[in-house]
Structure formats: C-alpha cells, structure tokens
Amino acid sequence: MAKPAAPFNLSLLDRETLQGWLRKSTLDQRLAQRARILLELGAGMTPRAVSEKLDVTAPVVFKWRKRYLEQGIEGLNDLPRPGQPRKLSEKKVREILDKTVHQVPKEATHWSLRLMAKYTDTTVWQVSQVWEAAGLKPHLSQTFKINNDPDFVEKVIDIVGLYMNPPDNAMVLSVDEKTQIQALDRTQVQLPHLPPRPGQVERRTHDDKRNGTASLYAAFDVASGKVIGRVTERHRAQAFLDFIWQIDHDTPKELDLHVILDNSSAHKTVAVKAWLERNPRIKLHSTPTSACWLEEVGQWFGHLEGKALDRGGFTSVKDLRETIKTFIDTHNKLSAKPFRWTKSADAILASVGRAENS
Structure with missing residues (x-):
C-alpha cells in the first residue's frame, strides 16, 4: 500500500x-x-x-x-455560507408595519408585496416574512381595517417581547374578561345514560331556558399555562380591581407581574390607578386598539366554551359558577402547559410578532 x-x-x-x-x-x-x-x-x-x-x-x-x-x-463543520438573506433592522420592521396599518400607497388602493418593497427599500421576500409574522394580508381581497392607534407598533413590540423574552424574576399574565356568560338550560336533553345509537349524534332541543348571566375574569400565566379565575356578577371597575387584588394575593410576592390586557375603560379608573401606584410590582401593558388577538387568554376562553359551556346545561348561575371553577381547577392540574410564541424564524421578526389582524 x-x-x-x-x-x-x-x-x-x-x-x-x-x-x-x-x-x-x-x-x-x-x-x-x-x-x-x-x-x-x-x-x-x-x-x-x-x-x-x-x-x-x-x-x-x-x-x-x-x-x-x-x-x-x-x-x-460547515463554514457560514455567503449570501444569507439580509436581516431587517427593528427600525425597518417598524416602518413596514407602520405603513401597512396606517397608510395606503399613492398609486393603488391597497398594498402589494412589490409596492411595499419599493416604498421601504426591501425585498418582496422580506415584506412577505414581516406580513406573515404579523398576520397581515392587505394584498388579499378581504375585510381589512386600518388601525388608528398611534402607538400600535410600540405596543405590539412590547407585548410580543414579553411573550418571547419575559423579564427575569417576573410573571407574564394575559388578562381578559368574558362577559355575559349565560346559564342556559335546554328544555330537553338526551339523558346521559342513554348513549346515541350507531350513526346518530347526541341530541337536544333547539330551545332553552335562560337562568341568568355571569362574567369571568381570567389571568393566563404564559410560563406555566395555569389560569387564575374570578367569576363576577357584573362588569365594572370594582370587579376588575378585586381581580387584580386576587392576582396579587395568589402569586409569589418576590416576582414582578406584567399584565397584558385590553384598553377597557374599567382598567383606567382613578381607583385602579391609585391601587397600582401603591403596588408597583404590577405593571399593566395595553394591547393596541382592535388587537385582542394578542391576548393569549382568549385561546383559553375558546377551550372553556368548547369543553364546558357550549353543550352544558345550567339550572342556575350558581351551577354555572361551579362548572367554571371546576374547569379551571381541572385545567390547572391536568391540561396546563407553557405558551410558546412560534410565529417567526428570524430573531427580529420573532421579537415583533404579529401586528393588526385584518
């Protein structure tokens, strides 16, 4: 050899x-x-x-x-390949988002990928990535609303930043209220001990009896997926203040609390502001106008409706309250899991996330 x-x-x-x-x-x-x-x-x-x-x-x-x-x-190991796609700066991403939701091009009634790339000196691919990460589709034929919130981009970046990179020694909670939950009782429902025959689904009558309403405040912990809930009779500022107090009471005192919530007037009363001043560990982060999709607790509300409310029968508001509380306890014990933001592959776009959902 x-x-x-x-x-x-x-x-x-x-x-x-x-x-x-x-x-x-x-x-x-x-x-x-x-x-x-x-x-x-x-x-x-x-x-x-x-x-x-x-x-x-x-x-x-x-x-x-x-x-x-x-x-x-x-x-x-392979060396880095030349010609990788140029990453957009945060300033450029802000520019694309701002133009998309606040302006229209001079030569058209709506933005297209090519027009936005031309106006922002970027590529069609980069614009498509920003729009995809933001859930924006202004170039398609659909209902589309121009967001008038002057702080739209800043709020989106702030909230998605909390989802992607939560601060140390802090909890991030998505808070919202589901109002006017009706305690409905069907006049006739197929009995539980009589299962449907093959080829036949569960049956119930189309009419129902209304036995009152209740509202639910819920705080979704992004890190664990667990929920803090409070069922109230009315939708008012005092009920919200009571719920904020409950969150403060039920969470570790050594952690700061970053609460993401909508722009309801109940969150901005003098009493609420005064209480927050006395409790600086709780910091409120408002979502942009018409951007409730940024509140992850909304997804949990969907599970509550589908699994416990839509097909339930409630003879009283008390029955409804107990069902909701049982669902929350069961969810926290068996179903809770951390929330993960997975909408972007690029680090910059991931920190921006979704913008106005048309």
Missing part, C-alpha cells in the same frame, strides 16, 4: 470521537462522510485510495484532510 503524500496523524482521542459519531443514528451524513475520510486516512490509506473506497472525489478528501490538520475536529 502506497504511503500518504504527507504525514497524517489522527490522535487517539479524535479517533474515538469520530468513531462515536458514526455510531449515532441521527448524525448528519455529511459529517459521517468526513469522519470516514479521516478514519481511513488515519489507518494509513492514501487520499486516492480513500477516494476510491468511499466513492468521493480526491479534492474532497484533500479538503477535509487539510481542514483537520489546520483546525482539528471543529474544522469538519
């Missing part, structure tokens, strides 16, 4: 490392090929012999042989 053109020494530690790579079932095949090349070279084979045995070209063998001699095993 011919000797290598130049000395090649593969250390015992590196040999064991490369052999360990090849035992992995999930190893990238490119790394597996490079590991085999070095192991064969380390066994004394010439680059040409290795090329023939592994069915690769000689330049490939020489490339990874040289890379190893210069950089060690770390050199087997």
Whole structure:
C-alpha cells in the first residue's frame, strides 16, 4: 500500500470521537462522510485510495484532510455560507408595519408585496416574512381595517417581547374578561345514560331556558399555562380591581407581574390607578386598539366554551359558577402547559410578532 503524500496523524482521542459519531443514528451524513475520510486516512490509506473506497472525489478528501490538520475536529463543520438573506433592522420592521396599518400607497388602493418593497427599500421576500409574522394580508381581497392607534407598533413590540423574552424574576399574565356568560338550560336533553345509537349524534332541543348571566375574569400565566379565575356578577371597575387584588394575593410576592390586557375603560379608573401606584410590582401593558388577538387568554376562553359551556346545561348561575371553577381547577392540574410564541424564524421578526389582524 502506497504511503500518504504527507504525514497524517489522527490522535487517539479524535479517533474515538469520530468513531462515536458514526455510531449515532441521527448524525448528519455529511459529517459521517468526513469522519470516514479521516478514519481511513488515519489507518494509513492514501487520499486516492480513500477516494476510491468511499466513492468521493480526491479534492474532497484533500479538503477535509487539510481542514483537520489546520483546525482539528471543529474544522469538519460547515463554514457560514455567503449570501444569507439580509436581516431587517427593528427600525425597518417598524416602518413596514407602520405603513401597512396606517397608510395606503399613492398609486393603488391597497398594498402589494412589490409596492411595499419599493416604498421601504426591501425585498418582496422580506415584506412577505414581516406580513406573515404579523398576520397581515392587505394584498388579499378581504375585510381589512386600518388601525388608528398611534402607538400600535410600540405596543405590539412590547407585548410580543414579553411573550418571547419575559423579564427575569417576573410573571407574564394575559388578562381578559368574558362577559355575559349565560346559564342556559335546554328544555330537553338526551339523558346521559342513554348513549346515541350507531350513526346518530347526541341530541337536544333547539330551545332553552335562560337562568341568568355571569362574567369571568381570567389571568393566563404564559410560563406555566395555569389560569387564575374570578367569576363576577357584573362588569365594572370594582370587579376588575378585586381581580387584580386576587392576582396579587395568589402569586409569589418576590416576582414582578406584567399584565397584558385590553384598553377597557374599567382598567383606567382613578381607583385602579391609585391601587397600582401603591403596588408597583404590577405593571399593566395595553394591547393596541382592535388587537385582542394578542391576548393569549382568549385561546383559553375558546377551550372553556368548547369543553364546558357550549353543550352544558345550567339550572342556575350558581351551577354555572361551579362548572367554571371546576374547569379551571381541572385545567390547572391536568391540561396546563407553557405558551410558546412560534410565529417567526428570524430573531427580529420573532421579537415583533404579529401586528393588526385584518
């Protein structure tokens, strides 16, 4: 067997490392090929012999042989490729979002990808990524509302930043109220002990009896998915203040509380502001106007409706309250899971997230 053109020494530690790579079932095949090349070279084979045995070209063998001699095993990883898509600055993302929700182009009635790219000196792909992350589709034929909140972009970035990178030693809570939940009792419902026959769904009458209403305040903990709830009789500022007090009471005192909620007037009364001044650990973050989709507690409300309310029968408001409380307790014990924001692959877009949902 011919000797290598130049000395090649593969250390015992590196040999064991490369052999360990090849035992992995999930190893990238490119790394597996490079590991085999070095192991064969380390066994004394010439680059040409290795090329023939592994069915690769000689330049490939020489490339990874040289890379190893210069950089060690770390050199087997791919170098960053040139020509990666240029990342948008936060300022540029703000500009795209601001123009989308507050302006229209001079030469058209709505924004298209090409027009926005032209006005903001970006690419069509970059505009599409921002719009996709923000849930904006102004270029499609659909109902679309221009958001008039002057602080729209700042609020979106603030709230999504809390979802993506919550502050240390703090809890992030999404708070909202579900008002006028009706205690409905169907006049006739298929009895529980009589299951539907094959091919027949559960049946109930179309009419119902109304036994009163209740409202529910809920705080969704982004980190754990657990919910703090309070059922009230009325929708008023005092009920909200009582709920904020409950949140303060039911959460660890050593943590700051960042509460995300809508722009309801009940959240801005003199009594609420005075209480917040006396309790600085609670910080309110308002969502933009017409952007309730930023409140993640809304998704939990959907689960509550679908699993406990829509097909339930309630003979009284007390019955309704007990059902809601039972659902919250069961959710916290069995179903709660952390919320994850997954709308963007780019770090900048991920910190901005979604904007106005048309």
